[in-house]
Amino acid sequence: MASARVGTAVRGAIDPGGARPGTAGRSSRRLTLRRREALVAYASLLPAFLLVAVIIWYPVTHSLYYSFTAWNGATAPWVGWENYQRIVTNGELWLLLRNNFIFVAAVPGILLISLVVTVLLFEEVPGWRFFRSVYYLPTILSAAVVGTLMRIIFSAQGAANDVLGRAGLERLQHDWLGSVPTAFMVLIFAFYWQTLGQGVLIFLAGMAAIPTDLFDAARLDGAGWWNRLTRIIVPLLVPTIAYFVLTNVIWIFVGLFALVFTVTKGGPGYATTPFDLMIYRKAFEAGEMGYASALSVILFVIVLAISAVQLRTFDRLTTDV
Amino acid sequence: MFDAILSRRKALQVGAAAAGLTLLPARRVYAQSKTVTFWNIQGIYDVEDPNDKTKKPEDFYISQAIDRYQKANPGITIEMESLPGDTSSFTKYRTASVAKNGPDIMGVWSGSYMLALKDFLEPTRPYFTDEERKRILGWDAVSTDFNAATGELLGVPASSDGTTCVFYNKELLDKAGVDPEGEWRNSFEDFVAALDTIKATGTTPLVLDQYGIVFQVLAWWQAQMLGGASAVGELVSGKRNFSDPPLPEIVQQWQKLKDYTVPGAETMPGDSAFRQMLPGDVAATTGGFWVITPLQEGLGDKLGMVKMPNFSPKAPLQNGGIGGVGNAFVVSNYSQVKDEAIAFIKFLMSKEEQELKAKSGEGRLINVTDVDTAKYYSPMKQTQQEWGLEPSTVFWLDNLFPVDLTTEIAAQSQLAWTGQISAEDFLAKLDAKRNELLGS
Known part of the structure; x- marks a missing residue:
């Protein structure tokens, strides 16, 4: 009752x-x-x-x-679609998209490195205590600091070439920031270095939610390190991976500015100039704020579309899991 | 007794009256005092000495000038802020001006850098009499069409950059047997032959930075082969293409210089190359008068200066360089103290102050006609002062081109210098950008 x-x-x-x-x-x-x-x-x-x-x-x-005006900070005469037409016809859009997508293509690399480092830390390999205390350090440095450091290391007269010279490897000395492929390599290296800490932190948190008896059972069944990574960890970390990929892809479109500006300034030429740096250049250096607004609107649409596609894809993957 | 007489209301009334009385004089002083904000970019006036960090702000000429002005004009306060001597300062001015909270006065690079900010600039012609204008040189560089007689004046010429030339290490040239005053300056071929001779002695012949390669060396050869600034103006107006002869040949030859310079010139920050001459293992660099003091301190009497090499003996313009009155004061059109701002600029440009500035040896070169700089400058600096006024000195091309075109030249020159694009591609990209800016 x-x-x-x-x-x-x-x-x-x-x-x-x-x-x-x-x-x-x-x-x-x-x-x-x-x-x-x-x-x-x-x-x-x-x-x-x-x-x-x-x-x-x-x-x-x-x-x-x-974005429909020729705003220069003082006056804003209406120009209709002219800014958008210029962006498409002068080749800038495709160049910027190419540059951003080169960075996007680098995301799986840092994803894999972060996952491997996470698993090594999780499995407490020798030296894990030391690494656990330092892996996050680059992440707390500002992009400007990381960029300046990279510029000092990789300039033609920088530490990298100096070390190569002292080691008798003069043939490997290179104008790292002056040629397009190596300038990208330096930028992606800086991006990896700064992102690793964030990735490991997120994945460690994700792994903490995986029951340990799953790993024990896999070990008993004879599953090796690689099998445990690909058959247990990655499938169970799909939501975490989705979050990591989504936030980093968005960051590549809207947050690369400080890093690129301090390392290469978008050069040589415009070869490493991403969308956000070009918006800054057009708005504040050239004073073409209307044109820069049109670039911003295009960037907004691109990020919205890519995020929507990613979310839908990861939703499907998560549901399947 | 007093407590008993004074009620609470009375006490409040007395208090309010006393407060009002104390505020009255303050308000009167406030009404009289005016503040003029001045953004100085590094180089127009020095505010630090890289070789003597113990110097205090009051040790520099500009702080002393401000102090003199404030004492002579009670109620006027000059608030100076120093910004980097590069284009980031113009970005800051533009951003602040959009919100109308920029400075009353700013020191800027004249020509197109200044004209790019024209929507925020107060026309200066009404503030100056013909007499006042006549003693100051460089008004073309602050007029809307580079012609002071016809164009609108949007600034006041502030100082001269002299002319860019070659600074060399006498010992290293001696060692290579190259006579600084010899024939190596006659043509590009002679120049390269001299560089080869220097290189054969184990010395790096040249150190250039990202601005030096394009806005000093290439710009001079372009300007001299075209016949000066007016012909360069045809590139901007579209009457002439960058791809037209003789520019492709000049660029092709210019690209060869890379093999004689310290690597990484195309990404080396502006005005930093000359410091690499200090250890004494690089023979020469290019630059303006601003490299004299630091190089003399490092190299002493070993430092020599000679005009830029000519591209060809047939060039219409010979034995010159790039430079001129590259700096200006501007007054913001949204300033609440325009008259006071102009008065301060006139004070800085007065004969007495220009003499004191020349005496201090700080900042850029003098651009007034009534000061005998020979009394104050070292021989090398005085030579710069004189060369800067010669007709063979062509005004900075980056100050003549629209900012967007200058940015394009700087960006694409990095690829052209390293051979990642051909001379033809480089010039075609400049034509394309110019046409885009012209809307054609």
């Missing part, structure tokens, strides 16, 4: 439609309460909503408007 009373009480509390005869007053009070709660909820959301509207949507809509 006691359990029946409890059951009724609970049902009454969670089912507003389940009011018994003679309880109309209490029902209307609950409705008022609900409405009040809704009001409180909306009122609580309002500041955040206003903040987002002012800080994000106002600039976004303004950028959209300015």
Whole structure:
């Protein structure tokens, strides 16, 4: 009986439609309460909503408007689609896309390295304690610091060539930042170095959620290190991998600026100039803010589309798992 | 007794009246005092000495000049902020000006760098009499069409950069048997022959940086072969193409210099190459007067200076270089203290202040006609002062080209210098960018 009373009480509390005869007053009070709660909820959301509207949507809509003008900071005459036409016809769009996609193509590499390092740390290989204490250091350095460091190391008169020279390997000395392939290599190396800590941290957190008896059982069944990585860890880490890939691909489109600006300044030529650096150059160096706004709008659409595709893909993968 | 008489209301009234009285004089002073903000970019006025870090701000000419001005003009405060001597400062000015919170005065590079900011600049012609203008050189460089007689003036010429030339290590040239005043300057072939001779002695002949390769060496050969700044202007207007002769041949020859220079010139930061001459194992570099002091401190009497090599003895312009009045003061058109800003600029450009500046040896070269700089400058610096005023000195091409075209030249020259694109591709890209800017 006691359990029946409890059951009724609970049902009454969670089912507003389940009011018994003679309880109309209490029902209307609950409705008022609900409405009040809704009001409180909306009122609580309002500041955040206003903040987002002012800080994000106002600039976004303004950028959209300015992308149809020749805004130079002082005047903004309407030019229609001219900025977009220029971006497509002067070859800039394809160059920037190529540069960004070269970095995107480097994401699987850092994903694999992060996974391997994570597993090594997880399995407590010799020296894991030391590595665990230092692996995150590059991540806390700002991109400008990492970039300056890379520039010092890889400039023609830098430490890398100096070391090669002292080691009697003069033939390997190279103008690392002056030629396109090696400039990309330096940038991707810097990107890997800075991202490794973030990747390992995320994957360690993901692995902590995997039951250890799964690994024990796999070991008992004779599964080797590679099999455990590919058959247990990777499938169970799909949501974590999805998060890592998604955030890094977005970062490549909107966050490379500081690194590239400090290492190569987008050169040689425009060979390593990503979208966000070109937006900065056009807006603030050339004063073509309308053109830069059009580039921003295109970048927004690209990131939106790529994120949507990735999310859908990973949703499907996660569901399958 | 007092407590008993004074009610709370009375006490408040007395307090408010006393506060009002104390505010009155302050308000009067506030009404009289005005602040003029001045953004100085490194180089126009020195605010640090790389060779003497113990120097305090008040040890530099500009701080002393500001102090003199403030004492002579009570109620006027000059607030100076120093920015890097590169294009990032113009970016900062543009960004601040969009929000209308930039400085009242800024020192900028004249020509197209300044003109790119024209929407934020106050026309200066109404503030200067003909007499005042006549004693200051370089007004063309601050006019909208590079012609002070017809164009709108948007700044005040601030100082001269002299002319770019070759600075060399006398010992290393002696060792190679190259006479600095000899025939090696006659043509590109003679120049390369001299570089070969220097290289054969185990010395690196040249060190150049990313600006030096393109805006000093290549720019001079282009300008001299075309016949000066007016012909260069035809490249901007589209009357002439970059791909037209003789520019492809000049670029092809220029690309050969890479084998004689310290590696990495195309990515070496601007104005940093000359420091690599200090250890004494590089024979020469190019630069303007600003390299004299640091190189003399490092090399002493071993430092020599000679004009840029000619590309061809048949070039219409011979024995010159790139340079001129490359700096200007501008006044923001949104400034609330335009008259005070102009008055301060006039003070800095006055004969007395220009003499004191020349005496201090700081900053760029003088660009007024009524100061005898020979009294203050070292012989080498005085030579720079004189060369900078010669007709064979062509105004900075990067200050003549639109900023977007200058950016394109700087970017593509990195690829051309290293041979990653051909001379023809390099020049075709410049034509394409110019045409895009012209909307054709």
